Amino acid sequence: MEIKTKYQDVITINKDQILTFENGIPAFESETSFVLLPFENGTPFFVLQSVKTQEVAFILINPFDFVPGYQVKLPDSTIELLEIDKPEDVATFVMLTVKEPFKETTANLQAPVIINTQKQKGKQLLISDGAYQTKHAIFKEPAVSKGEK
Template identity: 55%
Template sequence: MKVIETKYNGKLEVAEDRLIAFDQGIPAFEDEKEFVLLPFEEGTPYYTLQSTKTVDLAFIIVNPFSFFPEYRVKLPEATIVQLNITNENDVAIFSLLTVKEPFSETTVNLQAPIVINANKQMGKQLVLGDTAYDRKQPLFQKELVLAKEAK
């Protein structure tokens, strides 16, 4: 067990097998190499991706398919190798939220999903270069806003 201080839940004991290694960090947070996935609030679709090193670094994330069933992510071979993915059922995809006031104006980044190999506890933020998905998609808008034409 590892004791960590969290932004939203205070001090927690976390099993070692729940720690997720981000070997390259997350863009703009390259020194942050270890996170834990926590429910944000019981009974909601929101999670916290909490740094185990920095208390105030906690991203609010969601499963984008819960909000946008037509959303698609094709993992590049390099990501499959980097995260040691051998079974697609081991892959979890999440998207970062930008929480706004009022909450109904919150946006989700569909252009750079968080990809986690749940079996190996390895993750990365994948920047989709060849996509029409927006990085500021309104979360509660049913239709996807396409930022640009896909190449």
């Protein structure tokens, strides 16, 4: 089937690529069908693109590539909802708030997107753990050595 995307124009997807978010995504509850696409080959970024609405697309990253020690404890209700049988069936992403300049882009570590890759089911989990921020800087400034300005 063909879908219109926000970043890649019209693309063809297979029905088995569609991820179902039974309750939608917070603030987008009516959007329940998405597809996960690479943003651009060779980059660590992904797009969670609504199948229904072209303009509803979120930029995602794998938080474990950017935040050492990041952990998510899945509640039993999420494990049940997503029908998770094995830990290796779970993919975890976080949404980015893209800023100008791009190096100021942040990640929402309090609301990871959890996907059961075997059942093609997803949910955005809201974590109230104070250890993580909603605007976590993912690009660290390089240290400036003495004598440089």
